[in-house]
Amino acid sequence: MKPPLHIATPWPRSPEAPAVLSIERLSKRFETNGAGSVSVLRDISFTARRGEMICILGRSGCGKSTLLNILAGFIAPSSGTVRLNGQPVSRPGPDRCVVFQDDALFPWLTVRENIAFGLKKRPMDRARKKSEVERFLSLVGLTDFGDYFPHEISGGMKQRVSIARVLILQPEVLLMDEPFAALDAQTREEMQNLLLTLWEKFKHTILFVTHDVGEAVLMADRILLFEKDPGGIREDIKIDLPRPREKDERRFFACYRKTMSIINRL
Amino acid sequence: MTETASPKRLNRGRRSQAGWLNRLLPWAIPGAFILIWFVISETEMVPHYLLPHPKDILATAATYIFGKAGNGAYAGRFLEDLMASSFRVMLGFSLAVVVGIPLGVLSGRLALVSRMLNTTINALRAVPGISWLPLAMVWFGIGLKTTVFLVALAAFFPIFLNAEAGARQVSPILLQAGAMMGVRRLRGTFAILLPAAMPSIITGLRLGMGISWAYLVLGELTGVPNGLGAVIMDARMLGRIDIIVVGIILIALIGRFCDLGLNQLLRLSFKSARRLQ
Numbered sequence: 197m198k199p200p201l202h203i204a205t206p207w208p209r210s211p212e213a214p215a216v217l218s219i220e221r222l223s224k225r226f227e228t229n230g231a232g233s234v235s236v237l238r239d240i241s242f243t244a245r246r247g248e249m250i251c252i253l254g255r256s257g258c259g260k261s262t263l264l265n266i267l268a269g270f271i272a273p274s275s276g277t278v279r280l281n282g283q284p285v286s287r288p289g290p291d292r293c294v295v296f297q298d299d300a301l302f303p304w305l306t307v308r309e310n311i312a313f314g315l316k317k318r319p320m321d322r323a324r325k326k327s328e329v330e331r332f333l334s335l336v337g338l339t340d341f342g343d344y345f346p347h348e349i350s351g352g353m354k355q356r357v358s359i360a361r362v363l364i365l366q367p368e369v370l371l372m373d374e375p376f377a378a379l380d381a382q383t384r385e386e387m388q389n390l391l392l393t394l395w396e397k398f399k400h401t402i403l404f405v406t407h408d409v410g411e412a413v414l415m416a417d418r419i420l421l422f423e424k425d426p427g428g429i430r431e432d433i434k435i436d437l438p439r440p441r442e443k444d445e446r447r448f449f450a451c452y453r454k455t456m457s458i459i460n461r462l
Numbered sequence: 463m464t465e466t467a468s469p470k471r472l473n474r475g476r477r478s479q480a481g482w483l484n485r486l487l488p489w490a491i492p493g494a495f496i497l498i499w500f501v502i503s504e505t506e507m508v509p510h511y512l513l514p515h516p517k518d519i520l521a522t523a524a525t526y527i528f529g530k531a532g533n534g535a536y537a538g539r540f541l542e543d544l545m546a547s548s549f550r551v552m553l554g555f556s557l558a559v560v561v562g563i564p565l566g567v568l569s570g571r572l573a574l575v576s577r578m579l580n581t582t583i584n585a586l587r588a589v590p591g592i593s594w595l596p597l598a599m600v601w602f603g604i605g606l607k608t609t610v611f612l613v614a615l616a617a618f619f620p621i622f623l624n625a626e627a628g629a630r631q632v633s634p635i636l637l638q639a640g641a642m643m644g645v646r647r648l649r650g651t652f653a654i655l656l657p658a659a660m661p662s663i664i665t666g667l668r669l670g671m672g673i674s675w676a677y678l679v680l681g682e683l684t685g686v687p688n689g690l691g692a693v694i695m696d697a698r699m700l701g702r703i704d705i706i707v708v709g710i711i712l713i714a715l716i717g718r719f720c721d722l723g724l725n726q727l728l729r730l731s732f733k734s735a736r737r738l739q
């Protein structure tokens with residue numbers, strides 16, 4: 197509706213961008229101890245295009261983490277397929293990297309070693325690996341903290357390390373499960389900006405789970421609104437605000453209100 | 463990867479200011495103990511044939527350790543006894559490690575293995591080590607094999623149980639993180655599982671090492687010709703209480719030394735042992 201505004205968008209994802217991740221009729225049931233099974237996801241289908249930032253928004257327990265775990269290959273779906281560039285995926289791999297909500301860094305490795313971890317077995321000469329590690333350290337603003345251990349840095353810094361250690365592997369898709377939920381408001385805002393900057397630089401496809409509607413409106417090209425019992429996509433909301441987005445702009449606020457009203461209608 | 467000014471290092475500098483206290487503190491209890499012992503002996507509150515004077519103990523120890531062989535019953539035997547005992551402990555302990563750690567880690571990660579092993583191991587664990595002694599003597603005779611068997615058996619349980627608990631408690635999220643970064647199962651075991659379980663594994667090894675010395679003495683009490691346990695038993699029959707006390711003190715010192723040595727060795731060999739303690 198606001199075509200001229202797209203000019204301000206530095207990285208417009210055209211609707212014709214190729215599909216990277218396609219989810220086809222995905223369902224997941226968990227066997228419960230004793231009595232039968234519980235259906236968590238039912239018949240989910242959607243496609244993520246190259247470079248798209250999709251936020252997954254939904255109430256607690258509607259299966260957002262379950263979906264991400266299936267996409268990552270940590271658990272198998274009960275039915276349906278996940279395709280990455282047309283190929284079905286079934287196990288974890290560096291083409292679909294996860295940034296966990298909780299700290300999942302290796303505590304016996306320094307920040308620098310954590311970032312270098314995934315490169316270890318790559319066919320790449322030492323000097324190149326080293327310079328890559330330094331580059332990503334500086335991209336997430338941790339140049340001075342390379343020799344620190346995870347328990348010596350703050351929560352926000354840990355998430356920076358978590359992001360750097362997967363970005364260095366050049367994944368097709370970045371899966372983020374409430375990565376900033378445990379941070380204070382100011383740090384969260386910093387991290388959102390950092391992620392947006394990195395996204396514009398590398399143009400990854402990102403699936404970003406969040407509880408925070410404001411965060412979703414700030415980040416997303418599309419918001420997938422999940423519903424509960426059983427989990428499914430209730431709405432697919434396009435957010436065509438120009439970037440960079442400012443939280444105190446009227447357009448942002450209008451969009452936020454619109455999204456809220458859709459959520460409240462559920 | 464250079465390790466420059468990490469906060470670890472800074473702390474170490476600060477700690478050295480309180481260094482004298484830290485260095486003295488471990489000796490406070492032994493020191494007080496010896497002092498009380500000295501007073502008791504000087505005032506003859508306890509007769510010397512029950513508790514020898516520290517001076518006499520020192521003299522006996524000197525003869526036992528540095529004396530020329532032949533100058534008295536126990537003169538100069540220490541080195542031979544030490545070698546014999548250490549060899550038995552190391553052999554038994556190594557057996558316990560080689561079996562205990564892999565089985566423990568497998569049992570901690572694979573429900574099938576844990577189901578298979580748990581009943582047996584917990585039943586065997588309930589049997590006091592000393593009740594194996596008669597059986598071991600029948601099976602292996604008196605000497606090296608019996609002692610090594612007892613040491614290995616006793617050290618196995620703490621090593622196995624701690625390796626199991628450590629492996630079980632490794633957060634699945636760490637293994638998932640490894641998997642998504644392209645680490646397959648075998649490499650993940652060495653690059654993630656073992657380092658993450660290392661603190662527990664070390665606890666098990668240290669407990670196992672401690673109990674090894676206890677069971678060494680038990681095995682040697684059965685009448686082997688050499689070793690620290692043999693000396694103690696021998697001295698009891700000859701009524702040489704001073705030698706018994708010297709033996710006890712030496713075992714305590716050696717035990718502490720082994721613990722420190724083991725810890726140091728692990729820290730030298732494994733990054734995670736250095737960093738997760």
Ligand SMILES: Nc1ncnc2c1ncn2[C@@H]1O[C@H](COP(=O)(O)OP(=O)(O)OP(=O)(O)O)[C@@H](O)[C@H]1O
Nearest residue numbers: 226227228234236255256257258259260261262263
């Ligand atoms: N391994 C499992 N076995 C049985 N039920 C499970 C299992 N994992 C998740 N569930 C159930 O699936 C439902 C969805 O869980 P999930 O963690 O995906 O929710 P979520 O949307 O991520 O919630 P939150 O916003 O709180 O993180 C929950 O009701 C949960 O109890």
Ligand SMILES: [Mg+2]
Nearest residue numbers: 260261262373
């Ligand atoms: Mg969740």
